[in-house]
Amino acid sequence: MDSGTIPAADFGYFLGSTLNETPWANNTFESEFEGSFITYTRMGDPLLTPDTPGMSGRIMGTYDPPGEGLGTWEAVHMGVFEGEPLWFAANWMADTPIDSPPTQSVFYNDAGALGEAGYERAILGGVSAPGYNNEVSFLSIGHFLKTAPEEVVAPFMWRTKLETYNVFDSSATAIEDDGAFTGVTAGLMQTTTMEGAIALI
Secondary structure (H helix, E strand, O other): OOOOOOOOOEEEEEEEEEEEEHHHHEEEEEEEEEEEEEEEOEOOOOOOOOOOOOEEEEEEEHHHHHHOOOOEEEEEEEEEEOOOOOEEEEEOOOOOOOOOOHHHEEEEEOOOOEEEEEEEEEEEEEOOOEEEEEOOOEEEEEEEOOOOOOOOOOOOEEEEEEOOOOOOOEEEEEEEEOOOOOEEEEEEEOOOOOOEEEOOO
């Protein structure tokens, strides 16, 4: 299978925002929508791939007003995905098989000990070849699932393994050549931001 073919197992993440929202009224809402996305074969981002800037379109939905707790909403997105083929993709949390339950990788300060707060999982990828002493831009989007008690709040610390992954042949190599890397990422996770570092070999 060549890299121009999209495999059936190609899935990913997107991160977007609404623009020019209409007022939420009568249990409906509507707005323009734009964002970035990454799968195991392609990525689109306004800064990293300006010729194919990701996602654009409109989002429309309905909502139930809050009662004693939080309200609920649902929506559909109609628009365009534009992305470039990846040179390499990587599993963020590579020590856990993609179809297996993840291990804990996010922690909090539990009276001086590491308490398990949950796990994060993501896809990392880039559209150019990484190399020694070669600066390469990449995009990573994923999710965090908190498993700690509700009263446990950020900041959290994460430490997670990274490893190249080729979805076309399920190997730990880059998509466009036989190169490969492994490494770790670690840092601090605040309520709405993450700040850390990545080391690869």
